Amino acid sequence: MARHEDLRGQVAIVTGASSGVGWQSAVRLAEAGVRLCVTARRQFALEQLRAEVLQRGGECLVCEGDVTVPGDVERVVRECVAHYGGVDLLVNAAAVQSYGYFDRLPWEHITRVFDVSCFGYFRFARAVLPHFRQQGHGHLLNIQSMLASGAAPLLSAYSAAKHATLGWAKSLELELAGTGIHVSNVLVPSVSTPMFDHAPTMLRRRPVPVPPTYDVDLVARAVVRLAKRPGRTSVPAFLQGRLMLALDAVAPWVGKAVLGRLGARMQTTRTPLERPDGNLFSPVAQGVGPRGSVPPTPAWVRFTATLGLAALAGGVLGGAALGARSVARAAR
Numbered sequence: 001m002a003r004h005e006d007l008r009g010q011v012a013i014v015t016g017a018s019s020g021v022g023w024q025s026a027v028r029l030a031e032a033g034v035r036l037c038v039t040a041r042r043q044f045a046l047e048q049l050r051a052e053v054l055q056r057g058g059e060c061l062v063c064e065g066d067v068t069v070p071g072d073v074e075r076v077v078r079e080c081v082a083h084y085g086g087v088d089l090l091v092n093a094a095a096v097q098s099y100g101y102f103d104r105l106p107w108e109h110i111t112r113v114f115d116v117s118c119f120g121y122f123r124f125a126r127a128v129l130p131h132f133r134q135q136g137h138g139h140l141l142n143i144q145s146m147l148a149s150g151a152a153p154l155l156s157a158y159s160a161a162k163h164a165t166l167g168w169a170k171s172l173e174l175e176l177a178g179t180g181i182h183v184s185n186v187l188v189p190s191v192s193t194p195m196f197d198h199a200p201t202m203l204r205r206r207p208v209p210v211p212p213t214y215d216v217d218l219v220a221r222a223v224v225r226l227a228k229r230p231g232r233t234s235v236p237a238f239l240q241g242r243l244m245l246a247l248d249a250v251a252p253w254v255g256k257a258v259l260g261r262l263g264a265r266m267q268t269t270r271t272p273l274e275r276p277d278g279n280l281f282s283p284v285a286q287g288v289g290p291r292g293s294v295p296p297t298p299a300w301v302r303f304t305a306t307l308g309l310a311a312l313a314g315g316v317l318g319g320a321a322l323g324a325r326s327v328a329r330a331a332r
């Protein structure tokens, strides 16, 4: 595994940097000495991020652009290379989601979610890959989601786009083996970003993440760790991460039962909200900066839930082991 423990002087393009994971990852990378080129549609928000990075002693080039516009994507990469003389790392983070039952989601929402959250990743990767190939190194770091391996109701298009993006990233990793170009992924749990303050919803109710919700810095720190040791898929959360994946492998019916019955209710509040398009087609003023209005779940609640789920997983595994032993005994 390649190691770049010292990130000082490296150049990173961070997409979706005007809020949430992109913003906080940019700040953490800058603290590690990475020179930044940040992009999103909201120039005013990127200027605020730039001010924060400069205050911390970092370097930050602002290039606004829309990931669905090929000319914008190419211009961002061109300006980054012209300014810094190259690019070492691409952090793909720009994404949108749209809340609603699949058969009631407008078709344009489904295609737009794919255009931003999946094809936006592809476009940026295709724009940086020629530079990576020419210099013989580079790192594509994709912000994925736990929904890239699982699923949630009301987010079918988003979940499908994330599955597609993870499949693409894994394929790309194989294609690039031995080239010096690495591909990494972060399977992000629910994080308290502004996503829920500007995502469109067909449900006329304020949406919230599937609990538990984590602080965005959990992901930003995982991004820095991956920048240092690329070529992995990181699952930074335990409860809504490694434990859930393990439980899903041995007892997929548990997740299905919980999310099937309660998943829609978990993601909607009683607060009325008319936001049919949100930030899907054009940027909105709400939701600048790393954190949104939904607070992270308190650590003690996560801890208690972890114990409960671990006990359930232990029970399921114990039951499975007992079952296997009696089958083996009966076969003897």
Ligand SMILES: NC(=O)c1ccc[n+]([C@@H]2O[C@H](COP(=O)([O-])OP(=O)(O)OC[C@H]3O[C@@H](n4cnc5c(N)ncnc54)[C@H](OP(=O)(O)O)[C@@H]3O)[C@@H](O)[C@H]2O)c1
Pocket: 015, 016, 017, 018, 019, 020, 021, 022, 039, 040, 041, 042, 043, 045, 065, 066, 067, 068, 092, 093, 094, 095, 096, 116, 143, 144, 145, 146, 188, 189, 190, 191, 192, 193, 194, 195, 196, 209, 279, 282, 283, 284, 287
């Ligand atoms: N929050 C969560 O619970 C969660 C969970 C799992 C995975 N993730 C992943 O984390 C990543 C970041 O999400 P987040 O939570 O930080 O959400 P966020 O705060 O809404 O950030 C999304 C970013 O994407 C940008 N964006 C949206 N449409 C764009 C377009 N057409 N062109 C260019 N930029 C565009 C937005 O900026 P502009 O509007 O200024 O363009 C914003 O900077 C995404 O990949 C998401 O799937 C988040």
